[in-house]
Amino acid sequence: MAKELATQLIEQLQAAGVQRIYGIVGDSLNPIVDAVRKTGGSGQGGIDWIHVRHEEAAAFAAAAEAQLTGKLAVCAGSCGPGNLHLINGLYDANRTGAPVLAIASHIPSKQIGSSYFQETHPDRLFNECSVYSELVSTAEQAPRVMHSAIQHAVGLRGVAVVTLPRDIAGLEATAETPLPATFRPATLVPDPASVQELADAINGAGKVAIFAGAGVKGAHSELIALAELIQAPIGHSLRGKDFVQYDNPYDIGMTGLLGYGAAAEGIEDADLLILLGTDFPYDQFL
Numbered sequence: 499m500a501k502e503l504a505t506q507l508i509e510q511l512q513a514a515g516v517q518r519i520y521g522i523v524g525d526s527l528n529p530i531v532d533a534v535r536k537t538g539g540s541g542q543g544g545i546d547w548i549h550v551r552h553e554e555a556a557a558f559a560a561a562a563e564a565q566l567t568g569k570l571a572v573c574a575g576s577c578g579p580g581n582l583h584l585i586n587g588l589y590d591a592n593r594t595g596a597p598v599l600a601i602a603s604h605i606p607s608k609q610i611g612s613s614y615f616q617e618t619h620p621d622r623l624f625n626e627c628s629v630y631s632e633l634v635s636t637a638e639q640a641p642r643v644m645h646s647a648i649q650h651a652v653g654l655r656g657v658a659v660v661t662l663p664r665d666i667a668g669l670e671a672t673a674e675t676p677l678p679a680t681f682r683p684a685t686l687v688p689d690p691a692s693v694q695e696l697a698d699a700i701n702g703a704g705k706v707a708i709f710a711g712a713g714v715k716g717a718h719s720e721l722i723a724l725a726e727l728i729q730a731p732i733g734h735s736l737r738g739k740d741f742v743q744y745d746n747p748y749d750i751g752m753t754g755l756l757g758y759g760a761a762a763e764g765i766e767d768a769d770l771l772i773l774l775g776t777d778f779p780y781d782q783f784l
Contacts, residue, residue: 508533515570520560588659735753
């Protein structure tokens with residue numbers, strides 16, 4: 499029996515380890531929802547459809563799952579306002595480095611560009627809050643787009659959006675499914691010359707302070723060792739709290755828009771402030 503394209507795409511998500519898709523059913527999503535149903539749910543090794551009351555909640559739920567597990571999470575929205583409601587959660591996911599894939603269903607492909615009922619252009623709308631956003635135009639193209647979307651979301655730690663017209667999703671699958679692969683984010687290593695410049699700056703400073711963010715995740719012991727070596731207090735950002743504050747005798751709390759005075763005072767008179775794992779935007783608090 500011929501395989502429907504929607505089934506092929508859902509099988510790719512299964513192969514990537516996806517166990518849940520958050521969303522609200524809608525006509526333009528019917529092929530995808532039916533393909534999810536046919537997997538039998540997570541209890542049978544398939545995917546669960548997690549129904550929410552609003553698509554925004556679907557995007558935030560997927561973002562939360564991705565942040566908590568570090569694994570790819572998926573949400574979906576029907577055409578027009580359905581997928582447009584995903585945008586707040588997708589902005590949050592992309593800003594926080596959460597690997598999320600969003601399926602944005604679309605109006606019938608032959609109607610694109612005709613001011614059709616509920617027509618938007620999801621492949622354009624989500625450009626600012628994604629690392630990958632592509633429109634599926636043919637059944638031949640679709641599995642490669644899904645493969646690339648998974649790669650980008652996991653490898654770049656951000657949002658990937660696949661825009662899928664309903665009529666395309668319901669076509670017969672005609673292309674081979676790309677071989678599944680294990681995608682991992684790359685590790686960036688600073689240039690040795692830059693490390694030496696930082697070491698020289700630390701050695702030349704009288705008082706040194708550290709301000710750390712969520713980017714120090716997984717490096718708590720190294721952070722504490724550095725603070726002990728250079729006798730530096732450590733302030734932290736809101737998102738850095740989970741990775742900085744515990745078991746930390748050098749902690750002076752949080753500063754920023756939602757911070758408090760101790761951290762600001764603790765780093766105010768430093769000759770050198772080292773920012774680790776943060777792009778801290780509130781310069782008025784430093």
